[in-house]
Amino acid sequence: MRCKYCNSERIVKKGFNSKGKQRYLCKTCSRTFVKEAERNYYPHNYKELAIRMFCEGMTMSAIYHKFFSLLDMITHPLDGCYKK
Ligand SMILES: [Zn+2]
Numbered sequence: 573m574r575c576k577y578c579n580s581e582r583i584v585k586k587g588f589n590s591k592g593k594q595r596y597l598c599k600t601c602s603r604t605f606v607k608e609a610e611r612n613y614y615p616h617n618y619k620e621l622a623i624r625m626f627c628e629g630m631t632m633s634a635i636y637h638k639f640f641s642l643l644d645m646i647t648h649p650l651d652g653c654y655k656k
Contacts, residue, residue: 583599
């Protein structure tokens with residue numbers, strides 16, 4: 573179990589969210605999050621989406637802001653961007 577934001581392992585339980593799911597607090601970055609294991613995750617689609625957003629002129633920081641939890645999967649969007 574790691575923090576989805578900073579990848580730290582210093583996680584403690586922190587009550588439940590509005591849907592009754594276990595919430596965790598990261599002691600490194602002080603953010604709270606819910607474990608995402610039950611959710612269907614499609615990193616490749618996210619990466620493709622990020623690449624497309626980049627190709628369409630969205631800035632890297634805007635993309636990172638949108639996909640901050642998947643940061644490490646989006647290494648070099650430019651590599652996948654077909655040049656105009
Ligand atoms: Zn953290």
